[in-house]
Amino acid sequence: MLEVFDTLHLGRPAAICAGLLRGDQLAILDCGPETVFEHTIQGLRSRGLKPEQVTHVLATHIHLDHNGGAWRWAVEYGATVCVHPNGAAHLADPGKLVASATRVFGADMERLWGTIRPVPPDKLRIVHDGETIAVGPARVQAIETPGHANHHHAYWLEAERTLYAGDVAGVSIAGGPCQPPCPPSDIDLESWKRSLAKMRALQPARIIATHGGLLKDPVTPLADLEHRLDDWAAWVLAQLNAGQNEAQMVPLFEQKVLAELQTAGVTPEILQTYAHGNPADKSVYGLARYWRKFHPERLTAWPKTTP
Ligand SMILES: [Zn+2]
Known part of the structure; x- marks a missing residue:
């Protein structure tokens, strides 16, 4: 069962929510920035889980608020970081990513996102559209969903009809309006709408957005977002x-x-x-x-x- 794991980024509930796929192996979907790494470990321990059980980080995309801390799971616990083909190079060598984020966030970089280092190449796994990732007995399918970022995957757990949608399902806090996050540099309305159609076609029972967690239902927030x-x-x-x-x-x-x-x-x-x-x-x-x-x-x- 995929549960919502609130990373409590900078102490604020619901701002950045990971997905936690539990079994004898664990996967974290969008592990968040490095600033939530220690809190996440505490959260696992409080659930009777161990960080050593984390075998996978499934990255919807490489924006720092989503996966800036993925390298630590790879380096310290040997987790495999799964990412879209267009995002992999930036996790292996985050120099450009850090430079562009620094232009946006300036002196706030460290406070918001912490330290950013490369994911070791042997811990990076490129996943393509439609590819299935095995996490213990669970199966998670990558669904290419550009629009917010050109290298965005949503992750589909068909067995429970749950979609972890990263940013492509928008930002909806506490059941409020569903907003599109539109930072530079990849925003593409036409691609985003095709991604929404693709997500609707899956007929999910639950959709989890990184910013806000579980959407209040799988239909109306997407319509609100598109509008x-x-x-x-x-x-x-x-x-x-x-x-x-x-x-x-x-x-x-x-x-x-x-x-x-x-x-x-x-x-x-x-x-x-x-x-x-x-x-x-x-x-x-x-x-x-x-x-x-x-x-x-x-x-x-x-x-x-x-x-
Ligand atoms: Zn993003």
Whole structure:
């Protein structure tokens, strides 16, 4: 049975939730950043489990909030880290990943994500779309689901009809609105929608998102997500076409997102978890990049000015 394991990142419930597949062998789906490694070990011990039992880390994608700590499971406990073909090189040599994350998070890198080191090559396993991973008697299938990241897998446990969906099922905290996390640099609406269709076709009974954990049901949050993805993207396009650059858009977009959450009745405490799991400013940059990269023909005001 796949259970939700709350990593309590920086002490905040539901911000980053791993999946824990229990049996005589253990798999952790999206083990989180290195800053939650010790807490995760304590969590295993409190369940009567041992970190030595962790044979696999199944990475949905390589963003640091999801798998920045995978290297420690590989180095200290010999776990095999399974990852999409396009993500493997960045786990083996995280230099570029760290450089690009440093541009985004600056001086906050260490506090948020801790230490980042390579996953040893003999502990990396590249998994392709549809491939099945055996964890003891359990079988987990990788489902290629780009859109948020071009190297994203969701993991499907057909026996229990549970899908661990990483970021492609969005961010929904405490049953609240389902938001698309849209940081640079891979956001692609068309791919994301195809991934949603693929996930729906599986007819999951449960969907687990990294940010927020178990979705309140397997249908309505995905519809909410798709609607909001279109809405946010259209908003960013309209702003670009009004001549606004990303920095100018950020405070307006933050207000828009806050208003959406408040209208839905989200409490101040949970608002902070949304901001933690899915910072609104990042989505402005990711969605603007999407329009510039895939649909420059839609940008009527550009390149009159540059950001
Ligand atoms: Zn991500």
